[in-house]
Structures are given as structure tokens and as C-alpha cells.
Amino acid sequence: MDIKVPRGTQDILPSDSGKWQIVEELIRETCSLFQYKEIRTPIFEHTELFTRSVGDTTDIVQKEMYTFQDRGDRSLTLRPEGTASTVRAYVEHKMFGYADQPVKLYYMGPMFRYERQQAGRYRQFVQFGIEAIGSADPAIDAEVISLAMSVYQKAGLKNLKLVINSLGDTESRVAHKEALVNHFEPHIKEFCTDCQNRLQKNPLRILDCKVDRNNPLMASAPSLADFLNDESATYFEKVKEYLTILNIPFVVDPNLVRGLDYYNHTAFEIMSTAEGLGAITTLAGGGRYNGLVEELGGPESPGIGFAMSIERLLLALEAEDNNWATLSMLDVYVISMGEAAKKKAVELTNVFRQNNITSEMDYLDRKIKTQMKSADRMKAKFVLIIGDDELEKESVMLKNLSNGEQQLIPLNKLVEQVKNSITAWVEEEK
Template sequence: MDIKVPRGTQDILPSETGKWQVVEELIRETCRMYQYKEIRTPIFEHTELFTRSVGDTTDIVQKEMYTFQDRGDRSLTLRPEGTASAVRAFVEHKMFGYPDQPVKLYYMGPMFRYERQQAGRYRQFVQFGIEAIGSADPAIDAEVISLAMSVYQKAGLKKLKLVINSLGDTESRVAHKEALVNHFEPHIAEFCSDCQNRLQKNPLRILDCKVDRNHPLMATAPSLTDYLNEESAAYFEKVKEYLSLLNIPYEVDPNLVRGLDYYNHTAFEIMSTAEGFGAITTLAGGGRYNGLVEELGGPASPGIGFAMSIERLLLAVEAENNKWADLSTLDVYVIGMGEAAKKKAVELTYELRNNEITAEMDYLDRKIKTQMKSADRLKAKLVLVIGDDELEKQSAMLKDLATGEQQLVPFSTLIEQVKISITTQVEAKEQ
């Protein structure tokens, strides 16, 4: 039987995982600088969590969730996004009682959506996201956006575009909803069945429709910014003011609505403008979700966050032809020629590793020329060669693969000399 990876998933092979590890470490370090702490939630949750938070009119809930009944006849769903789980944990563990607010969280892990596979989009994908819960200060909106931009910039991306909008508060959205219904209702039969179902429940979602996005009524639809009340408009102005203060360029797009029902006030997306990146340019998206904590049984706790796909981040790096930092983590390749020398090679390899020096050796008893080729492929910094002559002298031949220089080093000072050689090679690369 020819069993292959399920459609919409992928194997990330050892030749690629180095890039993932670089990105993941970059993300964790950025979160540390901003003081966001990691939260790890279950991969599956009760289905009601997503229908109540994400919204039963969204594509995610209607078409994309992996839902199943367990043996206790409970409806469970593989998490399609991270905010709902983080907010559920915030409520369940009474994090709203923490003395330091807002509570600043980040997560990174697999999410699941049943959708058509495209470049950088899979049915199982890895998402990084942050949530800042407990503050209604527009300055935290700017901080959240700046963290997302910082991750992309640290990954070497330059061709970025930040788009923002305000979805307003409840009062603003009610007024806008009424205007949208009046606008679309006379011609709603010309729209897809999803839009027809959304007209009364959530007409704002019509603006996010991929099927009817070129319909003439889309271009003339009432703009939410025209219906913002004084408080919502003032909040949005402060967000823009803080972004300008941080020297973060942005564009206001009144048609940006995002695809999840819990958003209000600030909404944003970060896009790649790199040539050849593809038709789907969005890298990350997020926004404010005041009211979601209350919806899930907690006290009034305003929040804001974003999520980004690691797969699409890597695609954007590739589209800009950025060269990743040297992903090699191999310091020394140890070669032992002959039975006695091999025993010493095993011993030295173990000793190097115990001294925080990454080391590898041959386990196929290949010729020295073949082993040297392996060292090159593995991008080793140094090679240690031990033969009968070296054993007799209680030494090893140390070769720097960057310069070709080699020297005979006594076993007694070998660890110290290896560390010096590695430091010298690293400093030479940095110059």
C-alpha cells in the first residue's frame, strides 16, 4: 500500500527545518523583548468555543473546521485559530485577576482548516500569534502592530505594506449594518448564497466575500469610517498617531473587515509587495476584540492580537531572495583512520559535545576523502583527523575548512584550541 502524506499537509524535512528553527528563535526572542509570555493550549477544543467566538457566519465555522464526535458524544474541533483558545484559557484560569495587566501572551503551533491548498496555505499550518488582554489603550494597539512588523523586518523583509481600518464600537457597527442592508438588499439575489445568508446576520462579511468582490455594489458600499461615532473615531486617530510616532508607515483601507466576527475597533493586515509573491499577499492580520472575554464567560477585559503564518513568512523571505544566516550548527567533523584511531574519535566526539561543541563522525568506515566530502556537505567549521601517527604523538590534526590551515594539536589542549579556532572563524565572517 502506497501511503502518502494527507492532502493539504506537508513533511518538513531536515534540509528545511533549519530555516524554521531560525524563524522560531527570532520570534521567541522578539516576544521576550516585548515581554509576551508563551501559552500552550490543546490542539482540539469544544466546538462551541469556535462557533461562539469566531462566529457561525464565518467561512471558518461554516466550511473549514475539522469537527468530530468523541466517544462521549461530545463535539470537538481541531483548533482553526489561536485567539479563541487563548481567551478561553484567560477566562478559565482567571488571568484577569493577575496584578499586572494587560496579560501579554504568545503562542506558536499547528492550526487546522479544511481549505484548498495553495502556495503557503495548508490544511495543517503553523501559526504564531500574540494576545494583549486587559487594556483599552490605543498605545497597546500600536505595540501589537509594531511587534508583528518587527518580526518581519528581523527576518530581512523590506517589501511590506501595513493596512489598517477601524471597525468601530457596537453603536457604530449597528448604524453601519443598517446602511449595508439597505445598500445590498435590493440586489442581493445577484450575490452568492453565502452573501445572501449573511445579509441580515452579518452584512459586514459581504465585503470580505472572495466570490463577489468585483460586483459593482462592492465599490459603492457604505464605508464603516463614515459611521464611526465620536468615541470610535477618536480612538482610531490615536492609534494612527502612535503608529506615526513609531515611524511605522500605514495605509487606511475602509474595506478591510477581517474574517472573524469578534473584531471591533482596530483591524489591520500586513502584506508582502514583493514581485512574484502571488495573488494572496496577506502575511498577517489581527485586530481588537473588546467583548470576546465577556462572550466566553469572563469579566469585561478588552483585548487585541494578531496571527501570522510561518509558511507564508518563509515564502516572503524566498520571494525577496533573502539569504538566511549560515544555518550550519556543526563545529567539528572527527575522522578516525584505523581501529585504534576510531576508538579515540568516538571518545573525542563525546568529549567535544560535553564541552558544548557540536561534533559529528563517520559510522560507515569510509575512506578519508569521502569523509572530507561529508564534512563539506555538513558545512563543518573544522575537521579533526586522527591516524596511527597522530595517536603515537597523542595529538590530532586540526584543519580549518575556511582557510585550509592545519596544525597538530595535543589531546591535552585540543578542546581549548578548537574553541579558539571556532571563535576566530566566526569573527572573520563578521568582518
């Protein structure tokens, strides 16, 4: 039997899971600063939720969803993205009635799309996203973008590019849709089957086609910017003004089209310009979705959000040769020599853990040289050496593995001095 991990998925091994935990903690801390609260929704939902919200002309719905019939003959789908589930929960639990508006939520968990595996892109992937529902203020658009940028900047990414566009309101999009149909219809047979099917229902999706991206008609297609009514144009100008106030540089790209049907007004993507990231440079994307809450049975509640792939974030850190997420997580490795010293090592390891000092020790009765190698592999900040001499003096030897400095510490002052040494170590690493 040759059973391996399914194509498009991955095992995150202990050597890498620490990076994930550090990034996830940074995300949670950032959301707390911005006052976004976590929401956790089911991994599968009724299929109709995604066909109604994401759009039945999108690649996600047409080609990428994992859909199945359960034993009750109900059509269920593993969630391909997080916004639809979050908005469904917002409506179902009447969060529009909360006293504090907008309702500011974040989620983080696995999503599923059947697509070709590429660097940093999997069929099961972990997505972090936020949704701010209940406000049509362009200032919250800027806040949402600011939160996304903050996560990347706190993680240490330098080569970032923010691209924004306005998709306009319903009136603007209807006028643009008519112009697109008139533009593409005489030559639609030159395009792929998907584009032909989208012509009448959602011609904006044609502009996002990967197959026909080089067709000359793409470059000459009517620009949505030319069809923005005064209200939409004013809204977009305010978003840009707030981004400028927040000192967030941006580039306006009138051809930016998000891949989901529920977007309107502000749309944006954050890209990496670092070399070595590969053909796909987008790290995060999002936008405003006024009307989605109503589509799912709720009252008028405008919203905006974004989603980012944790895999892509880690890949971008690697492309920039940034080791921020690989700092040592082990404070002390306790090395013992002899039976009496081992008993003391068991005791001290437990004492450290009771005082929130991460610690490890040898359980294979290996020689001191081999134990030192283990400490190096685990990237310990310090090793604590216990032998007969140390026991006799009621002291232990603490060695800094970064600079080789050693100090003999009395057992009755051990925890305090180890904590001080760790604090000094962290400051030097910064």
C-alpha cells in the same frame, strides 16, 4: 498499499526542520523581549467555542473546520485559530485577576482548516500568535504590531507593507451595518449564497467575499470610516500616532476587513511585496477584540492580538532569496583515519558535545575523501582531522571549510581553540 501524506499536510524533513527551529527560537526570544509568556492550549476544543467567538457566518466556521463527535457524543473541533482557545483559557483560569495587567501571552502550534492548498498554505499549518488582554490603551495596539514587525525584520525580510484600518466600536458598526444592508439588499440576488445568508446577520462579511469581489456594488459600498463616531476616530488617530513614534510606516486601507467576527477598532495586516511569493501576499493579520472575553463568560477585558503562519514566513524568506535560516548548524565534523584515530574521534566528539559544540563523525569507516564530502553536505564550519601522525604529536588538524585555512592544535588546548575559531567564523559570516 499506497499510503501517502494527507492532502493539505506536509512532512518537514530533517533538511528543513533546522530552519523551523531557528525561526521558532527567534520568535521565542522576541516574545521574551516584549515580555509575552507562552500559553499552550489543547489541539481540539468544544465546537461551540469557535461558533461563538469566530462567528457562525465566517468561512472558517461554515466551511473550514474539522469537527467530529467523540465517543461521548460531544461535538469537538480541531482548533482553526489560536485566539479563541487563548481567551477561553484566560477566562477559565481567571487570569483577569492577575496583579499585572494586561496579561501578555503567545502561542505557537498546529492549526487546522479545510481549504484549498496553495503555496505556503496548508490544511494543517503552524501558527504563531500573541494576545494582550486587559487594556484598552491604543499604545498596546502599536506594541502588538511592533512585535509582529520585529519578528519579520529580525528574520531578514525587507519587502514588508503594514496596512491598518479601524472597524470602530459597537455603535459605529451598528450604523455601518444598517447602511450596508440598505446598500446591498435591493441587489442581493446577484450575489453568492454565502453573501445572501450574511446580509442580515453580518453584512460586513460581504465585503470580504472572494466570489463577488468584482461586483460594482462592492466598490460603491458605504465605507466604515464614514460611520466612525468621535470615540472610535480618536482611538484610531492615537494608534497611528504611536506607530509613527515607533517609526513603523503604515498605509490606511478603509476596505480592510478581517475574516473573523470578533474584531473591532484596530485591524491590520502585514504583507510581503517581494516578487515570487504568489497571489496571496498576506503574512500576518490581527486586531482588537473588545467584547470577546465577555462573550466567553468573563468580565470586561479588552484585548488585541495577531497570528502569523510560519510556513508563510519561510516562503517569504525564500522569495527574497534570504538564507538567514540556513546557516550552518554543525560546528565540527571529526574525520579519522585508522582504528586508533577512530577511538580518539569517538572521545573527542563526546568532549565537544559536553562543551556545547555541535559535532559529528563517520560511522561507516569510509575513506577521508568521502568523509570530507559528508562534512560539506552537512555544512560543517570545520573539520577535525585525526590520523596516526596527529596522534603521535598529541595534536589534531582543524580545517576551516569556508576559507581552507588549517591549524595544528594540541589536544590539551583543543576545546578552547575550537570555541575561539567558531566565534571568529560566526563573526565573519555576519
